[in-house]
Amino acid sequence: MRPLPFLLPVFKQGRPAWLIQVGLTLYDRFAGSDGLPGVRWLDRSEIAHHAPYMRSERVERDLRAAFLYADAQMLDDVIVRVAARAATRLGVSYAEQTRVDDITPLGGGYRIRMTSANGVQEVTSRLVVNANLLRWNVLPRTVCLLNVGTHLVFSPEVLSAKPKDCAATLMQHEDGRVVFFIPWEDKWLLGRTERGLEGTPDRMDCPPADETYPMAFATQHPDLREPEHNVMEVFCGARTIPLRQRAPDVGIGRVRSAWIQVPFDSPFYRRTFDGDASALSREAVTEESAPGLFTIYGGKFTTYRALSECVGDRIAPRLGCVTPCGCANIVKCG
Known part of the structure; x- marks a missing residue:
């Protein structure tokens, strides 16, 4: 930070x-x-x-x-490395560039099959916590909005001022949506448009219309130098936003037959919202999707320590731990 x-x-x-x-x-x-x-x-x-x-x-x-x-x-890549180092000091192991292929109930726990450059590996676990957000085909009990935000990255040359010498700004566009302009890694970051996700999270792209909105803002509000010619990158990210509504009661049999393989086509996930999506709470919801399998919806990266404590307090009794989770007391590694 x-x-x-x-x-x-x-x-x-x-x-x-x-x-x-x-x-x-x-x-x-x-x-x-x-x-x-x-x-x-x-x-x-x-x-x-x-x-x-x-x-x-x-x-x-x-x-x-x-x-x-x-x-x-927040420097997200640094935070991930710091958290990983702190976890290894507590006996945790982790694997990068690894795909989870299958999670199968096994006795009182689960068998997990994973694939990496080193081949296929199987491990067993008493509990599973899915913090992978949109990359897992789990049917939520709380209705979730599938939301996408698009951002433009401008080169330093778009302004004569240096990013490190400037403050970030929050401004309101004519339609009421809030747009931010932030100095970011010696460049400039402008965002965001918000829309419902089209398609599935594994096949997500940034349509041209998503670039048009922030570019129109960039040419009208901040005084930028040839913004159209100084765009270095356009990227978009998707997230789930819990709507605090119970999922529709459609019957277990119908759920399994109709949506278990295509969960993002189900009524449990919404693509549109009647209102301002930016005003919705980003507070996370943690569900026990199956006995011993917990899934996290929503949340923000910056609150990962508080969220870890909440999840830890839920799973600790299952593992025979009586001490409350104390993530805030863990010494961070530099």
Whole structure:
């Protein structure tokens, strides 16, 4: 993690400034003493310093207020390596570039068949936790939205300012959707469009329409230099968002016969949502899909330690452990 300031402009067409300030103040209070500076109100002269990519004419014409608050940027690849090293100190083993081909009930547990460059391997386990989100064909008990977000990566040359010297910005497009513009690994990241997943997670791509929306934003709001010619990469990612609704009661026999091989065609997964998908809670739901087999839906990478504690507390009694899970007390490896 590394600190990353966020600038939040409030324009005439948006929410009132006092409401934004109340929300950010509560954000600070709930964050606790994390060592980051608190939220503060910016004057117009400070905006050009923190976000030189903001169009000056729009700032002069439409800006009602601007706030600067502190957040942190997660380096996901580093976090994974750190977590893996910490786990090995506790006796955990892990395998990379390995595909799980089959999980079969076996007595009071499961037999798992895996394939890697070293060939096929079988292991047995009393419990299985599926944290692979969309890459597993499990029918959820909670209805989930299959959601896709698309992002554009711009080269450093799209701005004269250096990414490391700038704050990130959250801005609202004309249709009400929030778009972020973030300094990211010495480049610039802009996102996101949100839509329902078309097809299945293993055959996902970014259709041209998904690029059109963020590009239209990039040419209208931030003052970028030839954004169309400075796009380095376009990528999209899918996730499940639990809708906190019970899955429809369709009968076990019908489920097995109709959807067990094509779960993403079932009514348990939705492709559309009547409302703002970005306003839905990202809080994870953990289900026991089968006896001893737990599946995680939703959640955010940044909350992986808290989520690990919740899952650990559920499975610990099954393994005869009486001590509560203490993920927060584990010393992290650098």
